[in-house]
Amino acid sequence: MNKKYRKAIIAGNWKMNKTASEVRTFAEEIKSIIPKVKTCETVLCVPSVNISAAMSAFRSSRIAIGAQNMHYEAAGAFTGEVSAEMLSELGVKYVIIGHSERRQFFGETDFTVNKKVRRAIDSSIVAILCIGEDEAQRAMGGTIAHLQYQLSIALSGITAQEMRHVIIAYEPIWAIGTGNTATDEAAQEICGEIRTFIRKTYDARTARKVSILYGGSMNAENAAGLLAMPDIDGGLIGSASLKSGDFVQIISATAQEQA
Numbered sequence: 001m002n003k004k005y006r007k008a009i010i011a012g013n014w015k016m017n018k019t020a021s022e023v024r025t026f027a028e029e030i031k032s033i034i035p036k037v038k039t040c041e042t043v044l045c046v047p048s049v050n051i052s053a054a055m056s057a058f059r060s061s062r063i064a065i066g067a068q069n070m071h072y073e074a075a076g077a078f079t080g081e082v083s084a085e086m087l088s089e090l091g092v093k094y095v096i097i098g099h100s101e102r103r104q105f106f107g108e109t110d111f112t113v114n115k116k117v118r119r120a121i122d123s124s125i126v127a128i129l130c131i132g133e134d135e136a137q138r139a140m141g142g143t144i145a146h147l148q149y150q151l152s153i154a155l156s157g158i159t160a161q162e163m164r165h166v167i168i169a170y171e172p173i174w175a176i177g178t179g180n181t182a183t184d185e186a187a188q189e190i191c192g193e194i195r196t197f198i199r200k201t202y203d204a205r206t207a208r209k210v211s212i213l214y215g216g217s218m219n220a221e222n223a224a225g226l227l228a229m230p231d232i233d234g235g236l237i238g239s240a241s242l243k244s245g246d247f248v249q250i251i252s253a254t255a256q257e258q259a
């Protein structure tokens with residue numbers, strides 16, 4: 001589908017990596033080599049404890065800082081958790097919601113994901129909503145049904161108007177951290193199905209405008225091919241976002257794609 005309606009988004013997911021001093025080192029490294037790609041929005045989702053450090057380290061760069069998770073309640077007795085308001089006050093504009101590692105290790109469900117998407121929208125934070133099938137679901141041919149199920153719950157109660165605060169990240173679980181990237185064509189086919197689902201759930205305009213990212217072992221070598229696909233509007237990048245040179249190459253791949 002025509003990409004001119006959407007901006008490319010390259011989002012790094014640092015997971016539980018880098019201390020505050022390492023954040024500063026990375027910022028210094030990348031500032032001198034980051035390309036001037038106006039067509040691409042660049043985000044780094046860092047651990048919550050490092051958001052303040054990242055905000056000041058990246059202040060004079062075009063890199064926005066995002067969070068990797070937040071609670072769905074506004075405030076209260078939720079030891080160890082972080083609220084949307086806390087993130088907003090620090091200047092956070094993006095939050096990853098429902099990453100498969102949160103689902104796998106921290107009991108996140110489609111229902112808590114839905115509440116978090118709701119909270120992010122209400123707090124004017126863009127939700128990077130992660131969905132994806134595991135190896136068994138894929139082997140059984142259940143990928144599309146699973147993704148539709150995840151989306152239908154995660155987006156329950158979210159209006160077409162509110163979808164401008166939502167980015168969808170298709171992250172096949174079998175591809176995350178494994179080096180087994182989906183082929184360009186396979187990732188395109190699924191991202192196309194996701195867009196079709198959004199069109200059927202909402203309308204053609206919403207489907208045309210929603211950004212769909214691919215995530216799962218995207219790296220400096222394979223980014224250009226994936227980003228050239230008509231329904232892949234960017235990437236959610238784990239390990240390759242930890243190295244400034246690799247991350248810059250992925251950002252540059254969006255420029256090639258737009259050329």
Ligand code: PGA
Pocket residue numbers: 013171175176177178179215216217218236237238239240
């Ligand atoms: P990966 O992680 O790029 O290291 O596979 C992607 C993600 O989990 O968001």
